[in-house]
Amino acid sequence: MAHVEREVARFQEFLQQQGLKLTSERIALVREIFSTHYHFEADELLFKMKEKAVKISRATVYRTLELLVKSGMVRRVHLGEDHYHYEHVTGNSHHDHLICTTCGGVIEFHDELLEQRQLEICERKKFTPTFHNLQILGVCDSCRKKGQTPDSPDRVRMIGQTRLRK
Amino acid sequence: MAHVEREVARFQEFLQQQGLKLTSERIALVREIFSTHYHFEADELLFKMKEKAVKISRATVYRTLELLVKSGMVRRVHLGEDHYHYEHVTGNSHHDHLICTTCGGVIEFHDELLEQRQLEICERKKFTPTFHNLQILGVCDSCRKKGQTPDSPDRVRMIGQTRLRK
């Protein structure tokens, strides 16, 4: 739990620099995000707060996520679904994702050779990269063992979380 | 133009195999897609058809795109925006994208070494890949020359096409 407070402090520092305020809603959201979920969705977060009987509006959730992204503490990623996911930015280690189209699980990896090669490609195309995004879709080990066959890429869209609105 | 008719024939063959029908709407859409746009959005296509005074409803556009994806003639891709883009599947050459966050331009590339390395990573993680998706965001040569500085990744969301509904 202690390290959650460190994140709160980091966020506070960012807010101060920007002349913004540290409100109870923002504190609650940062605590929620950094104490549990590694990958999460905005609506999931909204739902979790409702469960805990902490009343925070959808607008505030989105506004806070935007600030967290700006502060560099959280990253917005596409995970194959048709809406955004968010993930912590731990240290500054960039990573990419293997996404299982059967169980929806996400495996992270980082590969220096891959990164290096991308830079080479950019150089050849005279392109100045700022960021990249690689998802590999397929079937994870445990799903394959259960005898599942790989699905078509579209199938990924079906993966969902329980989530409510209103 | 001749090769557009080849695509129409390919689609017809697919439809026949599935016990589906080749309608005038489907022909018009395939012609539109394969005669010009390489990367396109559903709404853009809808708008183009309206411009040409060919009346095709949104539902039909989406339904036809779904069929084209199933037939393997078109691929659905994420290009950094918050909605889908589509692109032709030419032959079977897989490729990835460099996306300029300043002008919205897209550069395609294919790199065997990158593909190879991804397979190695999957093997190490015991993951059976079916598909992947790599976008590199940054600034293209001509935008850089115009003295633009790289934008933050969020900026990409702003890139848009003119498009109307109704």
Added chain:
DNA sequence: CAAGCAACTGAGACTCAGTCTCAGAATGCG
């Protein structure tokens, strides 16, 4: 430590991409 104002919040209207429904229309097989 109170005032004041800028920044923040919630509620709910709005947007936009995409999906669904259903009654009427078209296709194409037999």
Added chain:
DNA sequence: CGCATTCTGAGACTGAGTCTCAGTTGCTTG
């Protein structure tokens, strides 16, 4: 050529995300 089957358009609907605005709160300054 008939008719079952598949398609279509209009528009209602959904779900994620944004915007607005009136009322509230954090924090700086005096």
